[in-house]
Amino acid sequence: MADETLLDILKRRGVSRRGFLKFCAATTSLLALPPSMAAAVAESLGRVRRPAVIWLSFQECTGCTESLTRAHSPSIESLIFDAISLDYHHTLQAASGHAAEEAREHSMKADWGNYLLIVDGSIPLKDGGVYSTIAGISNLQMLQEAAAGAAAIVAIGTCAAYGGLPHAQPNPTGAVAVSDIVKDKPIINVPGCPPVPAVMVGVLAHYLTFGTLPDLDDLGRPRAFYGESIHDRCYRRPFYDQGKFAKTFDDAGARDGWCLFELGCKGPTTHNACATTKWNGGTSWPVQSGHGCIGCSEPDFWDAGGFYKALSTPVNSVTGAATAAVAAGAAAGIAIGLANRQRKARARAGHQTVTIEDLEK
């Protein structure tokens, strides 16, 4: 069974070649890859083996698991989960107590060096880590043991990725992120409170498809999902550009769907996939429901000032451009526009066509 490829598993389930093509198209869309990559995804998916996955839940609220189990593409998601071997997840597995811990140890031994380790929740270090233990083992010790034999680690949720709510001031348990402890393994951060279900599935699908880690940004997040800000992908963005802002939650501007920037929206400084992937099967997302983004996928979002306090403008540094514009006697608005144009020009200059080799690196 371990040697079965995903294509074999699909065939055994009676999925036709057209079904496989559809599966690949949906996966390509999920991975936020251009549709032209579907053929490459199909080829890779036809080859992949079934990796073992161990999921450890530390200082967390189970919101990440709740989110994941509500992934909105049941057939795609179930196929992905059929294709992995989830050997330990103490909320989802049937076994408990000693049997559960034995399953974890057995799986670690059997796949030492090859399993994918998924962690949700932060790790408390204060007072010898007594604030969160499983089967009498501190989270720190369990993470260190499991990480030693992992091929890679996925830190699911803002707690595992950056410390999250337990890490918020005054951090009574001394909570830290996975990356603060594990230094010698590749770590993919999938932050969000909770992360978008499709993003979690997408990261697993990428690992399944290519057997490698996706391209990450400077905070360890997959660029495919966290590459752009909420603001840049927001359907209310055109109102921002026109200077149309809601001033209160019940004024005419709010009713007409104007930009929520002045009501504290953290969209401009937040990188996540909510604006396009949305939530609850693509039904809606916070900004669409009339509330600003709280920036839950960014480090220390809980301590980043009030949720209803507007970000100071401008978001990006305009120092260089501002100097030039002020010298020319222009208004600050032009400086911001200039900075934005420069940023766009840089983005254009840096743009390259993505190939399958880039994705497999």
Add this chain to the structure above:
Amino acid sequence: MNSLKNIGVHVVHVGGNGNARAVLREVENLLQKLVEEGEESSIDLSGLPLTPEDYDLLEETLGEGEVVAEVHSLGPTRIHETGIPGVWWVTHYNDEDEVLAEFIEVAWCPEILLAPEDDVKDGLEALRARLFELNQEGGHGG
């Protein structure tokens, strides 16, 4: 529960955000490529910030064409040719009729409608086996 209906809900349509026009320009571009170079391509609609009004504008501008097709594999996939020949609207659903992925394909024919080569080869084998059985039955009769 009926009292809920008495709550006045005022639905406000905010209008399109201009992205439908950008998508339509992209379609124009891709269609020109198909005509001049024969290159097929598609646009993934799920990755784009479109309001319901944008969808309406896309659908209205492209219109309805002559072909409607449905593929049943991993849930239904519904395909229709738009009023612009060569521009297809392809929507993949799961078994619960939820949208998995949605594309505008610019192609002579959407790939999922073509019979896969391996399936055609299997089909030839299957037909020959059936003909063989038929001949055997015919042999008994004559």
